[in-house]
Amino acid sequence: MPAAVRRDAFVRLAEVISALTYALDLTEGQRPGHTLRTALIAMRVGRELALDEQALAALYYAALLKDSGCSSNAARLSALFGSDDQRVKRDMRLVDWHDRWKLAMRTARNCGIGRNPVARLSHFLRIARTPSMTRDIIQTRCERGAQIALVLGFPLETSEAIGHVDEHWCGLGHPAGLAGDEIPLLSRILLLAQTVEVQWSEEGLTTAMAMARQRRGRWFEPRLVDLLTTWQGDHAWWRMLADDEALESRVLGLEPGSEPLQATDERVDRIAYAFSAVIDAKTPFTARHSTNVASFAVCIAGAMGADADTRRDLLRGGLLHDIGKLGVSNRILDKPGRLTDAELVEVRKHPRWSKDILGRVAAFHGFAAEASQHHERLDGTGYPWQLSASQLGPMARVLAVADVYEALTADRPYRAGLPVGSALDLMRRDRGTAFDPAVFDAAAVLAEQGTFAALADTGGTPFPDLHAMPARFAPVAAVA
Numbered sequence: 001m002p003a004a005v006r007r008d009a010f011v012r013l014a015e016v017i018s019a020l021t022y023a024l025d026l027t028e029g030q031r032p033g034h035t036l037r038t039a040l041i042a043m044r045v046g047r048e049l050a051l052d053e054q055a056l057a058a059l060y061y062a063a064l065l066k067d068s069g070c071s072s073n074a075a076r077l078s079a080l081f082g083s084d085d086q087r088v089k090r091d092m093r094l095v096d097w098h099d100r101w102k103l104a105m106r107t108a109r110n111c112g113i114g115r116n117p118v119a120r121l122s123h124f125l126r127i128a129r130t131p132s133m134t135r136d137i138i139q140t141r142c143e144r145g146a147q148i149a150l151v152l153g154f155p156l157e158t159s160e161a162i163g164h165v166d167e168h169w170c171g172l173g174h175p176a177g178l179a180g181d182e183i184p185l186l187s188r189i190l191l192l193a194q195t196v197e198v199q200w201s202e203e204g205l206t207t208a209m210a211m212a213r214q215r216r217g218r219w220f221e222p223r224l225v226d227l228l229t230t231w232q233g234d235h236a237w238w239r240m241l242a243d244d245e246a247l248e249s250r251v252l253g254l255e256p257g258s259e260p261l262q263a264t265d266e267r268v269d270r271i272a273y274a275f276s277a278v279i280d281a282k283t284p285f286t287a288r289h290s291t292n293v294a295s296f297a298v299c300i301a302g303a304m305g306a307d308a309d310t311r312r313d314l315l316r317g318g319l320l321h322d323i324g325k326l327g328v329s330n331r332i333l334d335k336p337g338r339l340t341d342a343e344l345v346e347v348r349k350h351p352r353w354s355k356d357i358l359g360r361v362a363a364f365h366g367f368a369a370e371a372s373q374h375h376e377r378l379d380g381t382g383y384p385w386q387l388s389a390s391q392l393g394p395m396a397r398v399l400a401v402a403d404v405y406e407a408l409t410a411d412r413p414y415r416a417g418l419p420v421g422s423a424l425d426l427m428r429r430d431r432g433t434a435f436d437p438a439v440f441d442a443a444a445v446l447a448e449q450g451t452f453a454a455l456a457d458t459g460g461t462p463f464p465d466l467h468a469m470p471a472r473f474a475p476v477a478a479v480a
């Protein structure tokens, strides 16, 4: 296999994480850049409060990772509401939960979208009869996000800020119902920043400021609202916030500390593993798909004589090849039956999103396109680009084989994985039309030797703390 494109000697940690936050925005149904704008608002609050550099650094990374647990509740939310999880998440973020009437109305509006009135009502009643539902869903997201910050090596302060981001000043928030000063200061700042950003993005500055004042002393700490609302007339600053092109560079420019944090290769690998856990937590049907695909792909490449740089790119490409799936609704991903043509169109968008997201990370430029081509076929009938054999590089060919083999052999909640021989027989029919013959042959030898099964059993990750994270909530049965 040809050598990979050499990566930069130094990779900036904030640059990698900032770029990947677009995947989190996609999962949350937020306008692209939501996380970065939240970080800009939070950092201005932090600086005006004269927080020390250590607290600012903790706030900075907490803002970037605040939604890293977001995929872990998507399946549950989608099943409960019977609607697209991203749409529910976006819409429910706009409502003042303390107003039970408004909450009920907003919940009803999001139940069973596109379904008949009986189905909509049954979803609504199920939610109404489960008062702990909101807390459970938020708790999952917060705990998961807090864990991810820790395994990425950020301090406890960052992790705690994420873990309590939905606590409200009056004590009616989640997951712990903390009140006032019991809530970590960084969480108080993040809650105000993210809520203002959502309202500002959806309904403009005046509405966002009115919302902050209305919720002063209930959701938000009064002195933080008093500080933030003084910016209302700072039109230049809000125009800056609206400049999508310069968003990432502005966030990078705000990184606290005298020197930007550099990420070693090991740390970038860890980030890729952490985001693969975010991807795999999206749906109960893909427990270890990304880590397995990555380890199978690296193994195949090793057997074919690939060098260390190529194998490292394959590892990261394999871990992140399905990152675009974070933008696909769980209503479709978790559907038990056959997908409609319209649903297939939606699912088949995910490689384009993978390419867009990975292409934002300079350290991933060498493989962003090829990793996204894992559903292309040699005969040009794959998706989404229908590339021909001459356009498919070695990484795309290896990932295509690893991806299908993993999907066929992994156990799913609704069926056991195929035995090795059956999976290979099925794939052999497409040897030379879908799959590169040399790649398929190398993979078949490894599969028959039991190498892939052993890798899948260990989770294939060199980071046991990441592997040990609980995968997600158990899926919720769909409402008839």
Ligand SMILES: [Fe+2]
Pocket: 321, 322, 350, 351, 374, 375
């Ligand atoms: Fe895929």
Ligand SMILES: [Fe+2]
Pocket: 289, 293, 321, 322, 403
């Ligand atoms: Fe995949």
